[in-house]
Amino acid sequence: MNYKRHIFSTRVSWDTVSRVIILGPVCLLFIFFSCNKNKDDSIYFVKIDKELSNAKTPDQIKKINQRELQKYKKSNDQKFLISSKYAETFLYQDDDLKNIAIIYELLKLNDGHYKYVTVAGNYFLGLKIENSSPKLAIDFFDDAIKIEEKTKTDYFLPHVYHAKGSVYHERGSFSNAYNKNFKDSKKDFDSARKYFIKALNTFKKTDTLHIASMYNNLGMCDEGTQDYERGISNIQYAINFLGQQKRLNDEELHFLYVMKGNLGVLYFDKKNYPLAEKYFIEKFNFDVQSKDRTGRIVGSLRDLLDVYKITNAKEKENEIMNFLLLIKEDVKGIKTKIIVNRILQKYYSEKNDLEKMKLYSSRLNALDQDYNKEISTKIDYISDVLNGYIIKNINEKYNFKVKDEKRKNIFLSIITLLVASAFVNIIFKIKKRNLREKIKLQYQNAILENSRTNLEHDIEQQKDKIKDLHMNLNLKIEAEKAFLENLKKVKKNNNANSHETIKDLLFKVSSLLFIDDKNYKPTNEITTENEQFIEYLSEKYPSLSESELKLCIYFRMSLNSKEISLLENITPGSVRVYKTKIKTKIGLEKDQDLNSFLNTIK
DSSP states (O other): OHHHHHHHHHHHHHHHHHHHHHHHHHHHHHHHHHTTSOOOOHHHHHHHHHHHHHOOSHHHHHHHHHHHHHHHHHHOOHHHHHHHHHHHHHHTTTOHHHHHHHHHHHHHHHTTSOHHHHHHHHHHHHHHHTTTOHHHHHHHHHHHHHHHHHHTOOSSHHHHHHHHHHHHHHHHHHIIIIIOOHHHHHHHHHHHHHHHHHHHHHSOTTOHHHHHHHHHHHHHHHHHTTOHHHHHHHHHHHHHHHHTSSSOOHHHHHHHHHHHHHHHHHHHHTTOHHHHHHHHHHHHHHHHHTTOOSHHHHHHHHHHHHHHHHTTOHHHHHHHHHHHHHHTTTOOSHHHHHHHHHHHHHHHHHTTOHHHHHHHHHHHHHHHHHHHHHHHHHHHHHHHHHHHHHHHHHHHHHHHHHHHHHHHHHHHHHHHHHHHHHHHHHHHHHHHHHHHHHHHHHHHHHHHHHHHHHHHHHHHHHHHHHHHHHHHHHHHHHHHHHHHHHHHHHHHHTTTTHHHHHHHHHHHHHHHHHHHHHHHHHHHHHHHHHHHHHHHHHHHOTTOOHHHHHHHHHHHTTOOHHHHHHHHTSOHHHHHHHHHHHHHHHTOOTTSOHHHHHHTOO
């Protein structure tokens, strides 16, 4: 026994060695070509992103940044250096220029190793430059989309679709406002609609704010293509969808009123000024309540002024202007200040107040210069950073490729020698193993063929037995019928010729006994099988009574309650009660069939 085990163990070991010889070089090649690639542990960065998004203060973000940096210093794992740089992007979100530089550094560090970081970096960069360089922003968004669609992940996919759609929407709005080229703008709005629909289909059903936002965006695309009815329908749906949610947070509540303002724009375009005023006032009142001093409240004021000028509501127009004068010094952002001063310049121009018109014209001119300078500086900075990033990447990739090619050539030479030296030995061992397997298969086939022949012989024997049993049973039935007829004759003849009749009956009884003798062997086999079946049941389920064990035989034969009741001289209802008790004792569920279960017992 031990000797056989030893031989088997030796054979397995030799097969293992053969596999190592065959697969070893392949594995080494795989390790070599993948040694410069990190495992894509994107889940780690998903957790980091969630942690950073939940951080409420810059100090909390700094702690995460320092923690990841310490992990890198201890483990020297590049992943932690990348995660610390990723955290740094959250520290300077308000400083666009610095943030852009950090994102470029992040992409350079990552070098495509972690898909999550590559997608995030391209998405963040696109957002930062979508106003100053929309074409370049679309390129970054496309890079992010390509990765997400290829790998079938959606870390940022719906948001990138949304961002790309927004760039097209802004471009379409610009064409409408300045170029007056409806064909070009329609093309941009159609592209925007395409990506908003993609985003809508990708967001999860629980992302109620984003779903509402997509319907709102579709409505604004309709506004751009002058399909006002469809636009109103889309934005009204978005308002109802978001409004029916319970307990809106501040962001959701704010966006609800933004959509109401957009609905007002569509009614204004449709020349339904009362409804336009209604929605503009709702948004304006919300902005006043929330003490907003950004472009949002200024936009509300501008929309109301447009309505009041067209409807010639001078008093209301003056009220709005007075409010604008009150808040003009508090507004934030150079773009918002430009809008405020442009409104005031136009207002005093219409009133022929030359002094104030000149004042706000001067301020407007200074603001325009500052804004142009800011945009120019930003574009120059982005160009410098981008060019530097591209040049460094090209140089690094070229140097890396040269070194990598040298290593590959050396390694491939070694692998070629190893494979050549092992090749002859492998072929010999494969042939030997194949011969052994062939002999083994021939032996197994012979055993299977012998088993099949024996089985066919047994089946034929059983068929003959069943055929004889059926024939003898038919003979017995006929004899019993004749026996019954003779009894009727005895009764009818009033004992006349009774001697002859009784003699005939004795002959018939002898015939029946002869038939029983012929059937003894097959019926005995059935009886033996039933005894074995009852013995198994009583051992397996000792709680079953003798009556229940006997009934199990009938159930196994698939007899119904009526048939069993006739055999056992009990009612069909009693049979059903017994059946339920047996199922309970055996431990079957209500929906399990007892007959099927009993037939599984051999």
